Amino acid sequence: MQLKITTKARQKEGKRSYDDACGLAHALELIGERWALLVMRELMFGPRRFSGLRRDLPGISANVLSQRLAELEARGLVRRAKLPPPASVQVYEATEWGLEAAPVLRELGKWAVRSLEHDPSRPVSHVSIMMSMQTMFDSGLAGDFATKAGFRFGDVTYSADIGDGRIDMQRGPIDDSDFTISAEPGELAAVLYGGAPIDAISVEGDMAAAKRFVTLFPLPPKVS
Amino acid sequence: MQLKITTKARQKEGKRSYDDACGLAHALELIGERWALLVMRELMFGPRRFSGLRRDLPGISANVLSQRLAELEARGLVRRAKLPPPASVQVYEATEWGLEAAPVLRELGKWAVRSLEHDPSRPVSHVSIMMSMQTMFDSGLAGDFATKAGFRFGDVTYSADIGDGRIDMQRGPIDDSDFTISAEPGELAAVLYGGAPIDAISVEGDMAAAKRFVTLFPLPPKVS
DNA sequence: CCGTATCCAATAAGATACTG
DNA sequence: CAGTATCTTATTGGATACGG
Secondary structure, three states, X not given: OOOOHHHHHHHHHXXXXXXXXXXXXXXXXXXXXXXXXXXXXXXXXXXXXXHHHHHHOOOOOXXXXXXXXXXXXXXXXXXXXXXXXXXXXXXXXXXHHHHOOHHHHHHHHHHHOOOOOOOOOOOOOHHHHHHHHHHHOOHHHHOXXXXXXXXXXXXXXXXXEEEOOEEEEEEOOOOOOOEEEEOOHHHHHHHXXXXXXXXXXXXXXXXXXXXXXXXXXXXXXXXX | OOOOHHHHHHHHHOOOOOOXXXXXXXHHHHHOXXXXXXXXXXXXXXXXXXXXHHHHOOOOOHHHHHHHHHHHHHOOOEEEEEOOOOOOOEEEEEOHHHHOOHHHHHHHHHHHOOOOXXXXXXXXXXXXXXXXXXXXXXXXXXXXXXXXXXXXXXXXXXXXXXXXXXXXXXEOOOOOOOEEEEOOHHHHHHHHHOOOOHHHOEEEEOHHHHHHHOOOOOOOOOOO
């Protein structure tokens, strides 16, 4: 059988390196591979299963996802965990340090959507749309408005708490919300960012609060 | 024989796309290719020539640099310009929008250097070290200290102005500085971040100010 | 169902030579 | 100096098969 030179060469170098002490170059070695940052994004609201990641990352193949998770684990951004019995299912979760990348990811996204070529009509995951709300939330527009919102995307739920000019958000059960929105992520995006009317999505509860709520997330201006 | 529907669908778009409306995914389509972010980094203090970029990006090959510049230009992050006569040489410069990515790049680098695997002994460009000072500058440590510093890396010079708890920095001639540091970028990094004594580098002018200056850039703590 | 391993085709990156 | 052209190597994605 023939030896695989390529494998050998890779072991020799360890891996492709930028050979640059700059923190940015190191960041690229940590999360610069294709899909890596989107995998991290999907973990930002808590642990996920392999199949869920695959579902919400349109186009990633099982072997690439597997490889990315292994690399991110080796680099200390992700760890494997087992949900407590009786579920006992294996999940992947971001480490504390991995979670600290969240603000940077949000800023990067905020910067990028100013591009003229950004196409908002493509699919979005529930993580994406919820993260985008954290990103675009305008505390000036919110003023002293306060409300608790619930979101249902299929069987995944989130709650968001607006008050004191801040937005606080987590994945998990909805309790005591003033209103609950049920929609596909893309439908919610159309209402928040595409000017679609709020009755394009299902709202239960305080409709006035919901109407105000969806105005709090202005898009940054496009580049000139 | 079976048709490959998936491949066909992607070919229609011309290039590999994440097919994801998330701003972060769009950012990766803009600057997610290998080397792209480091090319942008090198443009952050003003226009650069092809050969300078090649020199300061250790390991990039001419064809990849050429391709990256063309892509970044097509995406609106970089433009070609000609320096005024008699130089009349072609340079690449970041657009206004491209420059607005600078804070994000700094935050990404700051996050990444907390990694245990970060190796600060590798080479650095003058842009890297100057950007890192903007990143790590601690206004609390500076207090009401004010000084003007000059930096000389071969024939490239920068000036930095500290005052009011801010640091202001540009590439260009040094004038009226309280002190001027001449060193290789890596030598300066060793003093700022590696605990090397300040007499490892050449300082002209107010040595007391220089000694205080180099203490203003604490590294963030490593991950636990 | 939850992945992992392997094979193959397409693309991207790297090295080097070369040209105006 | 400022890139192209060309060839080689590495990575990615998709399909499929396999074990828990």
